[in-house]
Amino acid sequence: MTQPVPLKQMLCFALYSANHAMQAAYKPLLDEMGLTYPQFLVLTQLWEVPEMPMSRLATALQLESNTLTPMLKRMEAAGLVTRRRDAQDERQVILGLTAKAEGLRQAAVQVTTCLTEEIGAPQPELMALLEDVVALRSRLRALQR
Amino acid sequence: MTQPVPLKQMLCFALYSANHAMQAAYKPLLDEMGLTYPQFLVLTQLWEVPEMPMSRLATALQLESNTLTPMLKRMEAAGLVTRRRDAQDERQVILGLTAKAEGLRQAAVQVTTCLTEEIGAPQPELMALLEDVVALRSRLRALQR
DNA sequence: CTCGTTTAGGTCGCGCGCGATTAAATCGCA
DNA sequence: TGCGATTTAATCGCGCGCGACCTAAACGAG
Numbered sequence: 001m002t003q004p005v006p007l008k009q010m011l012c013f014a015l016y017s018a019n020h021a022m023q024a025a026y027k028p029l030l031d032e033m034g035l036t037y038p039q040f041l042v043l044t045q046l047w048e049v050p051e052m053p054m055s056r057l058a059t060a061l062q063l064e065s066n067t068l069t070p071m072l073k074r075m076e077a078a079g080l081v082t083r084r085r086d087a088q089d090e091r092q093v094i095l096g097l098t099a100k101a102e103g104l105r106q107a108a109v110q111v112t113t114c115l116t117e118e119i120g121a122p123q124p125e126l127m128a129l130l131e132d133v134v135a136l137r138s139r140l141r142a143l144q145r
Numbered sequence: 146m147t148q149p150v151p152l153k154q155m156l157c158f159a160l161y162s163a164n165h166a167m168q169a170a171y172k173p174l175l176d177e178m179g180l181t182y183p184q185f186l187v188l189t190q191l192w193e194v195p196e197m198p199m200s201r202l203a204t205a206l207q208l209e210s211n212t213l214t215p216m217l218k219r220m221e222a223a224g225l226v227t228r229r230r231d232a233q234d235e236r237q238v239i240l241g242l243t244a245k246a247e248g249l250r251q252a253a254v255q256v257t258t259c260l261t262e263e264i265g266a267p268q269p270e271l272m273a274l275l276e277d278v279v280a281l282r283s284r285l286r287a288l289q290r
Numbered sequence: 291c292t293c294g295t296t297t298a299g300g301t302c303g304c305g306c307g308c309g310a311t312t313a314a315a316t317c318g319c320a
Numbered sequence: 321t322g323c324g325a326t327t328t329a330a331t332c333g334c335g336c337g338c339g340a341c342c343t344a345a346a347c348g349a350g
Contacts, residue, residue, distance in 0.1 A: 003254075004189060004192045004193065004250060004253060004254050004257075005189075005254070005257055006193055007186065007189045007190050007193065007205060007206075008279075009275065010189065010257065011167075011261075011271055011274065011275045011278070012167045012168075012171065012186075012257075013186055013189070014275050014278040014279050014282065015160065015163055015164045015167050015278060016164055016167070016168075016182075016186065017206070017207050017282055018160055018164075018278050018279070018281055018282040018285065019160045019161055019163075019164040020207060020337080021207075021281075021282045021285035021286050021289075022156075022157050022160050022161070022285055023157075023161075023337095024285070024289060024338095025285045025288050025289070026157065027338095036305065036306080037161075037306095038305080038306065038307090039305095041152065041157075041158055041161065044149060044150075044152050044155065044158070045152050047149045048149065048151055048152065053328085054328080054329070055327085055328065055329090058328095060152060061152075061162070062162050062165060062166075063306095063307075063308090064307075064308065064309090065328075065329050065330065066307075066308060066309080066310090066329090066330075066331080066332090067306065067307050067308070068329090069329065069330055069331085070305085070306085070330090070331090071305080071306070074305080089315075089316070089327095089328085090314080090315055090316090090328095091314070091315045091316070091327065091328040091329070092315095092327095092328065092329085093328080093329070105149060108149060109148070109149050109150070112149075112150055112155065112157075116156075118288055119281070119284045119285065119288070120284060121280075121281070121284060125277075126156055128277075129156065129274075129277050129278070129281065130154065130156045130159050132270075132273075132274050132277065133156070133159040133160060133163050133274070133278070134153075134159050134163070135266075136163055136166075136264070136266070136274060137159065137162055137163040137166045139264045139265060139266060140163065140166035140167055140169070140170045140264065141166050143170050143263055143264070144166075144169060144170070165307080168307090169308095172308095181335065181336080182336090183335080183336065183337090184335095198298085199298075199299070200297085200298060200299090203298095208336095208337075208338090209337075209338065209339090210298070210299050210300065211299090211300075211301075211302090211337075211338060211339080211340095212336065212337050212338070213299090214299065214300055214301085215300090215301090215335085215336085216335080216336070219335080234297095234298085234345075234346070235298095235344080235345055235346085236297065236298040236299070236344070236345045236346070237297095237298065237299085237345095238298080238299070
């Protein structure tokens, strides 16, 4: 008679609920910028590399076109990104940043910095946790193939 | 000119993508049981305490009625849970487990055990990571008030 | 006992995520 | 060169999550 592991001791639930808590913490700050959490992640990637095909963004965020296409269209409608077909390869859609999105860049840096401080945990510990979470993600992705 | 933190070094994205990777890892196993990931978490809680009001489940999972009500109705329709009004306090909905859900219990234990092994990380490390993620979640929730 | 307040659920709308499928452009190889 | 295989987006359906709002039951001070 094997006992189920209690919810509180399950790593999958810890990740699930910590992720929700993180999104809730970002929410008020992103609301001021008029961004959703996934949109903020998209822009974070584009602030690093301001022009890239959708396929590359998909790889970076580990999201599929069925998630990104509608989201990017909403962002385009909101004047945050540009979308154009690559002349060399008409299959690809090249993404770009608008001036509006560029204007949000500094505010976004403040958001992350501010939130990292507010958490109130020592920076080295957070870095260590980051590494561990990334390592777990790698192991989990390895299971997919 | 503050540079944005790269996506790969952001703890929020690590959590976000690790959570997705975890759900993807569970997916094939849960598909066989006919469960979604959130439904699996609900049952995990009910396998521990087989009868409880919705409010208690909401607290345990940190979810609101606007998420739980439709999900529990789907689970009721699928013959997984029962829902009845408390005679003492007609506001409350008491949740219960069906025989069908009880029957899935052992399989669920196998799923978690199997997946924990497949990850291929030492058990102590996973426990340490669990604690760190839970600690982060606490700090994040503390920001909400 | 009464009436305002609190608590527990429910409804609606919207934005993800993703499985399944499709269309079009490009590639590769016979 | 021609044609099947691959790659890239897009579309559709559905199940979460959650903000905003609503209803009804229970509570509590006077």
